[in-house]
Structure formats: C-alpha cells, structure tokens
Amino acid sequence: MKTAKLVIALVILLALLGSGYYFFGNYSDGYRAGTVIKLSRKGLIFKTFEGQLNLGMGINDGNSTLAVSNLWAFSVSPSDTVCLHGLDTAMMSGKRAKLHYREKFLGVPWRGDTKYQVYKVELSH
Numbered sequence: 356m357k358t359a360k361l362v363i364a365l366v367i368l369l370a371l372l373g374s375g376y377y378f379f380g381n382y383s384d385g386y387r388a389g390t391v392i393k394l395s396r397k398g399l400i401f402k403t404f405e406g407q408l409n410l411g412m413g414i415n416d417g418n419s420t421l422a423v424s425n426l427w428a429f430s431v432s433p434s435d436t437v438c439l440h441g442l443d444t445a446m447m448s449g450k451r452a453k454l455h456y457r458e459k460f461l462g463v464p465w466r467g468d469t470k471y472q473v474y475k476v477e478l479s480h
Contacts, residue, residue, distance in 0.1 A: 382470070383458040387427055388479075391446040391454075396433070403467040404431040404439060408454060429456060430467020432474075441476030453477040 393407040410425040431438055445452035455475035462470045 377460050378463075380460060381457045382460050384456065385458075386453050386455045388451055388453045389427070390449065391442055391452055392426075394431075394439075394442050394446055397468065398464070401465040402433055403465070404433060404442075405429070405468050406431065406442060406473070408452075427471075428469050429454065429471040429473045430469045432466070432472070435474065438473060438476055441478065442473070445476060445478055448478070451479040453479070 387408060387410065389408040389410040391406060392409045393405075395405055396402055397405050406429050408427045408429065410427055431442065433439075441452070442454075453476070454473045455477075456471045456473045459466065459470045459472060462468065466472060
C-alpha cells in the first residue's frame with residue numbers, strides 16, 4: 356500500500372512538472388527582422404500589446420523581383436516599457452527592426468494573442 360501511494364505521488368509530481376514546463380517553458384527563441392506596421396493594446400480582461408512585422412521578403416525568379424508581403428504577428432508584455440518604446444520608435448521612423456522573441460508552447464490570454472513574446476528590439480541604422 357505504501358509503495359502504491361509513492362508511485363501515485365511520483366506520477367502526479369512528474370505530470371505537474373511536465374505540464375508546468377509545457378505551460379511556462381520556451382519552445383524556441385530567435386529573432387525576425389522587418390518593418391513594424393502595427394502595435395495595438397488589446398484584450399477584455401488582460402490588456403496586452405499585439406503587433407505585426409512586415410518581413411518584406413522578395414522572390415527572385417531570374418527575370419524580375421516580385422515583392423511579397425509576409426506579415427508576422429507577435430505579442431509584448433504591457434510591463435516591458437523599454438521594448439514598447441523601441442517598437443513605437445521603429446514604427447514611427449519606418450526603419451527596419453530586429454525583434455528578439457521567445458516562442459511559448461501555449462498561447463494564454465494574459466501573455467497575448469500569439470505564442471511569440473517579443474522581449475528586445477534593435478533598430479537598424
């Protein structure tokens with residue numbers, strides 16, 4: 356009986372640790388570069404900042420270059436004022452920006468609409 360309780364407790368502990376990592380852990384991290392075209396404050400209960408980055412990729416078929424609009428949606432914590440200021444500056448100046456992000460396993464309302472959480476902005480010169 357004591358062994359069964361220990362096994363059940365271990366299974367529950369492992370399930371909690373696994374789900375905790377799945378909920379709070381990062382799936383990937385990296386950066387994307389482009390022009391910030393949108394930044395809005397959204398949410399009914401949890402107000403987060405949602406933005407869009409125009410990656411501005413082009414396709415070269417040998418004869419001509421075709422510009423293709425490729426938009427990437429991201430979220431920013433409302434408490435990250437440095438990042439928000441950088442995004443606002445990038446959007447108002449029209450300069451390309453390099454956005455560093457962490458991709459979460461799950462999107463939850465208090466983190467934003469997307470799984471991509473921007474935490475650093477670098478402006479091109």
